[in-house]
Amino acid sequence: MRIVIAEDLVLLRDGLVRLLHAHGHEVVAAVGDGPSLVEAIEEHRPDIAIVDVRLPPSQRDEGLRAALEARARVPGTPVLVLSQYVEESYAAELLADGTGAVGYLLKDRVADPSDFVAQVDRVAAGGTAIDQEVVSQLLARRRADDPLQELTPREREVLELMAQGLSNAAIAQKLVVTDGAVEKHVTNIFGKLGVHTAAGGNLRVLAVLAWLRAESGTTP
Amino acid sequence: MLSRIAKLPLTATPWKDLAYVSLGLASGIFGLTWVFVGPVLSLCLIITLIGIPKLYGDVWITRWWCDLERLRGGLAGVPVERSHRTWAGDGFLARLRGALTDPMTWRELVWLALSFGVGTACFVAGVTAWSIGLGFLTLPLWGWALPDGVELGVATMHSVWWMIVFAAITGPPLAILGAWGLRGSAWGQAKLIEVLLEGNEQERIAELQVSRAGAVDAAAIELRRIERDLHDGAQARLVALAMEIGMAREQIERDPEAAAAALANAHEDAKTALVELRDLARGIHPAILTDRGLDAAVSALAARCPVPCTVSLDVPDRMPAAIESAAYFTIAEALANVAKHSGATRCEISGRIDQGMLVVKVHDDGVGGLDAARGTGILGLRGRVEALDGKLLVASPAGKGTLLRAELPCGS
Numbered sequence: 001m002r003i004v005i006a007e008d009l010v011l012l013r014d015g016l017v018r019l020l021h022a023h024g025h026e027v028v029a030a031v032g033d034g035p036s037l038v039e040a041i042e043e044h045r046p047d048i049a050i051v052d053v054r055l056p057p058s059q060r061d062e063g064l065r066a067a068l069e070a071r072a073r074v075p076g077t078p079v080l081v082l083s084q085y086v087e088e089s090y091a092a093e094l095l096a097d098g099t100g101a102v103g104y105l106l107k108d109r110v111a112d113p114s115d116f117v118a119q120v121d122r123v124a125a126g127g128t129a130i131d132q133e134v135v136s137q138l139l140a141r142r143r144a145d146d147p148l149q150e151l152t153p154r155e156r157e158v159l160e161l162m163a164q165g166l167s168n169a170a171i172a173q174k175l176v177v178t179d180g181a182v183e184k185h186v187t188n189i190f191g192k193l194g195v196h197t198a199a200g201g202n203l204r205v206l207a208v209l210a211w212l213r214a215e216s217g218t219t220p
Numbered sequence: 221m222l223s224r225i226a227k228l229p230l231t232a233t234p235w236k237d238l239a240y241v242s243l244g245l246a247s248g249i250f251g252l253t254w255v256f257v258g259p260v261l262s263l264c265l266i267i268t269l270i271g272i273p274k275l276y277g278d279v280w281i282t283r284w285w286c287d288l289e290r291l292r293g294g295l296a297g298v299p300v301e302r303s304h305r306t307w308a309g310d311g312f313l314a315r316l317r318g319a320l321t322d323p324m325t326w327r328e329l330v331w332l333a334l335s336f337g338v339g340t341a342c343f344v345a346g347v348t349a350w351s352i353g354l355g356f357l358t359l360p361l362w363g364w365a366l367p368d369g370v371e372l373g374v375a376t377m378h379s380v381w382w383m384i385v386f387a388a389i390t391g392p393p394l395a396i397l398g399a400w401g402l403r404g405s406a407w408g409q410a411k412l413i414e415v416l417l418e419g420n421e422q423e424r425i426a427e428l429q430v431s432r433a434g435a436v437d438a439a440a441i442e443l444r445r446i447e448r449d450l451h452d453g454a455q456a457r458l459v460a461l462a463m464e465i466g467m468a469r470e471q472i473e474r475d476p477e478a479a480a481a482a483l484a485n486a487h488e489d490a491k492t493a494l495v496e497l498r499d500l501a502r503g504i505h506p507a508i509l510t511d512r513g514l515d516a517a518v519s520a521l522a523a524r525c526p527v528p529c530t531v532s533l534d535v536p537d538r539m540p541a542a543i544e545s546a547a548y549f550t551i552a553e554a555l556a557n558v559a560k561h562s563g564a565t566r567c568e569i570s571g572r573i574d575q576g577m578l579v580v581k582v583h584d585d586g587v588g589g590l591d592a593a594r595g596t597g598i599l600g601l602r603g604r605v606e607a608l609d610g611k612l613l614v615a616s617p618a619g620k621g622t623l624l625r626a627e628l629p630c631g632s
Contacts, residue, residue, distance in 0.1 A: 015460045
């Protein structure tokens with residue numbers, strides 16, 4: 001898999017390159033600022049771009065903006081945004097075009113290289129990877145008459161993993177249950193929340209996130 | 221009481237008053253002219269846009285001139301404190317608005333418009349009164365030079381002796397009257413200036429609010445700096461550390477050598493993170509300052525500075541924490557500049573108490589040319605010092621070293 005990395009701190013950039021290399025991926029370009037990222041994506045057309053939110057020159061959310069611009073220029077480029085802290089509204093901006101193939105993770109996640117690379121692979125394959133922190137932020141801001149309160153603890157766990165972008169199979173593996181059990185939970189959850197989607201995969205993730213965002217009273 | 225009244229002509233007061241009303245006349249001529257070529261012209265020019273920056277310059281010149289007028293009051297015994305007011309805001313338009321909504325600006329303009337009339341009247345009245353008094357007193361010295369003698373309405377004096385007698389009788393009372401006439405003219409003008417141009421509590425409160433805002437800004441800048449330092453430093457270091465350990469864990473079975481290398485990296489990262497966290501904590505508040513006070517903390521700073529420093533602090537063991545901390549960070553920032561930019565070969569740090577103020581100075585022999593208006597370090601310091609009612613001065617002529625001087629009220 002061919003990867004472009006944008007990270008201004010050399011320490012982390014080198015670390016990421018080594019990590020991805022150790023897992024058999026090729027880093028075709030490693031850049032340190034927003035404009036170079038857009039150029040590198042246009043030039044290399046990578047399978048995925050891994051981008052730090054905070055990049056020079058502005059040192060604000062330059063990475064996020066550059067990633068969105070690159071996706072506008074080279075549509076469908078999978079983008080995984082990394083950040084020292086996560087904000088649910090940034091995730092919303094990434095998800096806004098509804099095409100998926102985006103990820104938004106805490107930088108801390110690189111501490112588990114295999115999990116991290118699995119998420120990179122998922123986003124590169126067109127899936128979604130939303131950090132559990134973001135999902136917790138969404139779940140934390142509930143109203144009193146909340147349909148989420150009707151979920152069993154297990155269903156809640158499944159919902160969280162769904163929102164993070166995991167497939168039924170991945171959820172089953174993580175919770176050490178059968179695929180069939182997960183499917184039953186998912187049907188129950190959708191029934192209780194009133195979400196009607198037959199779609200699986202990415203569209204399901206988007207539907208769940210959209211529901212969480214709408215119910216939490218924020219507008220995209 | 222009577223003797224005080226009688227002795228006025230013999231004191232320096234009439235001469236000071238004379239200087240006062242004379243300067244008042246000159247100032248009045250400038251003042252009235254200024255009102256027209258300054259603010260009035262600017263208002264006319266506003267449609268060409270040149271008027272706006274000019275108007276801003278005008279309010280400053282008006283203010284400076286009025287500060288001279290306040291100072292001039294010292295000659296007449298009615299000195300007025302110079303204006304300390306500040307016009308806050310981002311950009312000069314905001315400050316101009318501050319200046320134009322400041323009642324004192326308008327009072328200053330009113331005084332400059334009045335100053336010609338008032339100055340002329342006081343000058344004419346004062347000088348006439350004093351001249352008549354002096355004239356009668358000194359009659360014998362000049363009376364002889366008049367070819368037709370001195371006419372006194374009913375009689376004419378030709379003899380110098382008569383003049384001496386006449387001067388001896390009429391001179392002293394007229395000189396006393398004249399001196400008091402002059403006194404009245406000068407005092408009247410000075411009082412009018414005092415009434416119009418003396419600052420009030422409001423002005424002081426406004427100044428305090430501005431320095432409070434400066435303190436909030438300084439704190440915000442400081443927090444932002446700490447967040448940046450954490451983000452780029454220890455936090456990133458710990459992420460890398462976690463990643464290295466994670467890789468080592470995964471590799472330990474199949475590639476022990478790679479795992480050992482990753483662990484070695486992680487070990488280095490952990491040690492570096494410790495150093496970075498320690499430096500950051502010291503930057504927020506050095507423990508030695510809390511434990512041992514300013515002298516010890518500054519000596520520690522000087523010892524870490526790559527440029528040789530001499531320290532001479534003659535200050536109380538302990539002072540209020542805010543003052544110690546502001547003095548410490550002023551010196552720390554100054555030394556950081558010395559180390560980074562100055563190219564200095566030596567540096568002197570001194571501190572002493574002068575009239576209830578802690579005065580600290582850092583002086584280097586480097587290249588100078590430090591721009592105090594730029595660089596958030598100095599701006600942050602200024603906010604911090606001014607919030608404590610102190611003053612920060614930076615003198616950095618190119619090629620002649622840099623002097624940074626902070627004065628802080630230390631309440632002792």
